[in-house]
Amino acid sequence: MTESITRIHRNCPICNHSESFDHADNKTALWHLKTCRQCGFVFLQDPPNYDALIHDFAWEKTYQTELKRRTAAEPVLSRISQITHFLRHRVFKRNKLARMVRKHIPSGRVLDVGCGSGGQLTRWFNRDYEPWGIEISAFLADKANALFTQYGGQCIHKDAVGGLMSTPDKFFDGIIMMSYLEHEIDARGVCEASFRSLRPGGRLIIKVPNHASWNRRIRNEKWCGYRFPDHVNYFTPHSLSVLIKEIGFEIIQFNLNDRMPTSDNMWMIAQRPKEI
Numbered sequence: 001m002t003e004s005i006t007r008i009h010r011n012c013p014i015c016n017h018s019e020s021f022d023h024a025d026n027k028t029a030l031w032h033l034k035t036c037r038q039c040g041f042v043f044l045q046d047p048p049n050y051d052a053l054i055h056d057f058a059w060e061k062t063y064q065t066e067l068k069r070r071t072a073a074e075p076v077l078s079r080i081s082q083i084t085h086f087l088r089h090r091v092f093k094r095n096k097l098a099r100m101v102r103k104h105i106p107s108g109r110v111l112d113v114g115c116g117s118g119g120q121l122t123r124w125f126n127r128d129y130e131p132w133g134i135e136i137s138a139f140l141a142d143k144a145n146a147l148f149t150q151y152g153g154q155c156i157h158k159d160a161v162g163g164l165m166s167t168p169d170k171f172f173d174g175i176i177m178m179s180y181l182e183h184e185i186d187a188r189g190v191c192e193a194s195f196r197s198l199r200p201g202g203r204l205i206i207k208v209p210n211h212a213s214w215n216r217r218i219r220n221e222k223w224c225g226y227r228f229p230d231h232v233n234y235f236t237p238h239s240l241s242v243l244i245k246e247i248g249f250e251i252i253q254f255n256l257n258d259r260m261p262t263s264d265n266m267w268m269i270a271q272r273p274k275e276i
């Protein structure tokens with residue numbers, strides 16, 4: 001499997017520095033988890049290219065393999081984690097996204113970057129919104145497009161930067177990135193393109209794993225957020241804030257409650273400043 005894939009060599013995706021060192025949690029010979037010498041960002045240095053990600057390492061496939069491995073290695077912990085994951089996912093997180101969108105993006109065009117089959121937006125949707133998505137998988141993009149066009153939106157079948165750049169400047173009222181940025185080879189490029197595509201005052205909602213979580217610090221290389229090679233970026237509250245502010249966004253909401261060290265994930269609301 002590994003012999004046939006094409007790898008991409010990356011500098012630090014946040015500051016573009018070329019020098020890095022092995023992260024202490026780097027226990028696999030196959031993938032190289034690095035820490036940037038300049039800014040301290042943790043990232044996979046040599047992930048597969050986009051095509052390989054789609055064809056060989058689709059998240060669903062890797063997740064199933066990983067789930068089997070964890071269940072075999074730690075049956076009790078794994079079972080508890082599956083149940084709490086299910087509850088959080090089904091009951092709390094879905095409501096949290098809906099709540100956050102309604103509060104921060106009251107109406108208009110909403111773009112879901114990496115929208116999959118489109119269910120994330122439309123399962124709680126109403127006519128105040130025009131749903132848009134970008135999806136690199138042709139199969140999923142077709143499904144999402146069929147849903148979104150019913151509400152006047154559409155799904156763009158491209159990589160995220162290409163998709164964003166194909167829309168007019170200041171086009172969207174809001175952009176959401178749910179469990180997306182950790183997968184994106186060009187995380188800075190996608191955030192920059194999102195800034196351009198948001199109208200002034202438009203909001204960006206990000207949910208991403210928190211590499212500074214206590215769970216990661218305690219479990220080290222066994223942390224559930226490590227998913228090689230699907231997850232290529234490992235943000236902390238600090239590095240996410242630095243990236244977002246450098247691009248020009250204002251951080252609207254990133255309270256302790258949104259980045260609790262007891263949670264494996266964190267949420268941020270940012271805004272393209274109104275005056276620009």
Ligand SMILES: [Zn+2]
Nearest residue numbers: 012015036039
């Ligand atoms: Zn860096």
